[in-house]
Amino acid sequence: MAINSLMEDFSSLDTSSLVDKVEAKLVQLLKDQKLNVGDSIPKELELAERLGVSRTVIREALLRLRVMGLIESKKKKGAVITSPDIFGIISKSVNPHVLDQATLKEMFELRLILEIGMADFIFQRISPADIKELKKIVSKEPDATQDYLFNIDHEIAFHGKLYEITGNETLKKFQRMLLPVFDYVHHSGLLKKQVSIKRYVSHKGLVDIIENGSPEMFRNAMRNHLENHFSRLFE
Amino acid sequence: MAINSLMEDFSSLDTSSLVDKVEAKLVQLLKDQKLNVGDSIPKELELAERLGVSRTVIREALLRLRVMGLIESKKKKGAVITSPDIFGIISKSVNPHVLDQATLKEMFELRLILEIGMADFIFQRISPADIKELKKIVSKEPDATQDYLFNIDHEIAFHGKLYEITGNETLKKFQRMLLPVFDYVHHSGLLKKQVSIKRYVSHKGLVDIIENGSPEMFRNAMRNHLENHFSRLFE
DNA sequence: TTATGCATTATGTATGACATAATAAAAATA
DNA sequence: TATTTTTATTATGTCATACATAATGCATAA
Structure with a gap:
């Protein structure tokens, strides 16, 4: 042979x-x-x-x-x-402590991508009740002088509601999977220190746009809202 | 007791x-x-x-x-x-045939969200070599009269390259996982029939924006580019 | 008719044995 | 002595068998 x-x-x-x-x-x-x-x-x-x-x-x-x-x-x-239930399965095995840093950072990025990209689905599927609930949430929004680090709960409540509005359960599960990772990356020294903790577009601003604006406007506003995170990644 | x-x-x-x-x-x-x-x-x-x-x-x-x-x-x-390697693991178990229709539809939507949302990462990390390669890909773009269904390969090459440019391996793996699902949903009778197969912003148009435009412009253009898919979901 | 109990059945757990492959130690060769 | 070859050891991979446990359906009794 x-x-x-x-x-x-x-x-x-x-x-x-x-x-x-x-x-x-x-x-x-x-x-x-x-x-x-x-x-x-x-x-x-x-x-x-x-x-x-x-x-x-x-x-x-x-x-x-x-x-x-x-x-x-x-x-x-x-x-x-x-x-x-794919994401149900993985969320069980997604454990920030056992993921390497590169992956963690990438999952952090993934959240930003999702929240900007899901605009159309929010506008398409939102109900008056949803808007009402969003307004209720933002009514408790901490003022701009505070670091959002102190307001994780409020963050989760607001952004979580947005995911919910999309009506996409898979997306929601995906978010649930990303959540502990996001939190972990935030607190670990994985990213650059946050130099300026400015408040850009507020949650209230986002709700206004959802009510009166367009998906285009929302995407830009959300991008702006997330600027603190982006700057830690890009600068 | x-x-x-x-x-x-x-x-x-x-x-x-x-x-x-x-x-x-x-x-x-x-x-x-x-x-x-x-x-x-x-x-x-x-x-x-x-x-x-x-x-x-x-x-x-x-x-x-x-x-x-x-x-x-x-x-x-x-x-x-x-x-x-989370997504490596699951992509093995993601099998369109065993997923229920609701989940399949949601994963279809997920792709749209990702491609609109990843604009900033494309602009931040793209290299001249990437642009060159993109141009090479679009140079073979089938003309607007043809149904893109006949051009799956070209679609995958172009959009796959975009994911690659983001430099986010997790995102890329995620796309690889979504790919067979997207294809499956496309061909199954899961979504509404495509009424008008118009060509909106072309791949070439997207590349132009990447080269000369901004993330904002790209998001809107990509949203437009994907209109055919959105209309099947929303109408 | 409705419980109750019993037999059946397929998965869950335990045990013991041997196969196989990777490593380390020992032996043989140059 | 240095290097290769052989051998022994060890931990996982596979097999076989037995019994435990829980769910199901049927039979029986109230």
Whole structure:
């Protein structure tokens, strides 16, 4: 055999473990649409027999699917296919302490991107009740002389409400995932010190724009509102 | 005992399995910062002994951490703590076929939010080489008479490049995760039919703005560029 | 008809054994 | 002595078996 084809054989050598293969096989089973949400998959022993591996391996593969949120297994009923709550799953494993600094900084940035980008969805889906609630929140807004660091709760209440208005649950979950990270990055020495803690467009200003303005105006205002954060990133 | 406190006792009944507890215990171990990235955790048998459970349970708990990307285990060295590549992990489990329609639609929306919101990062971090590459990509842009459905590749190349310019790897991974979803939603009957396939701001137009304009202008232009998608969501 | 209890069944847990791969120690070779 | 080869050790990977536990459905009794 020529050395080239030999090397090809090497490179294509299957280094994956047994469990890997079984996992792939099971995932493919789901992909093939043969199984829909709510359907139950074969019992562990049956799978073990059909795939010719031990129950241990099957269990481990199934466990992976379970951690990924693809299935749920009940005591007697066996395992049933579920629609995975992705961000629910990850938020569990997102732990600022175990993420490297670069990633943390990037997730910090991600929040800024989201809040500027979601303008259209706010304007499209906001209700009078939402505006009322926003006004109630900003009525308690601390005045401009205070550092917002002291007002985390108010920040979360206001911005959280904005996410809620978009009506996008996935987005909301994403925010919940980002929240502890944002807080962590804020307090860690990861970013530059905040030189000037100016207050730009206030929460009240944002609400005014939501009520009387346009998505364009909102994006610019939000960008301005977040200037304190941007300056720590860019300067 | 009063019925109320009795019920409280019931509600606080610990329904979690052994593995759940062990998992929680291990995760807390990591959180406590006693262990940093690169450190190795005790051997399975040692853990089993110390926690008073079987090796089976330990293995399953460790496996969960591994799926979540918190640890990696090597044959002899035992398990070592790793910095999880969150989005790398989930993109593996994000499978349009197993996600429910509501979630799919929301992820579709998420892309629109990101691309409008990331303007500032593009302008802040773009290099002359990037602009050159963008121009090269748009030089092959299909003319306005064609439906962009026929030009998915070009779409991905252009928009992918924009993500790349932001220099935010997490964002990029996030996009890679969203990509198959976006494609899927597009082709499924999930959204309204596209009534008018107009061409708004073109890719070339976006590049012009990147070169000569401002983040504000870019956001508005991108919003316009994505109008076809928005109209399918809003109308 | 409605509880109650019982048998069944599939997952959860425990145990012991061996396979495999990575490492370190020991031995052999130059 | 330095370097390579062999061997032993060790921790994870896989297998097999047994029993525990909880959920389900059926049968039985009130």
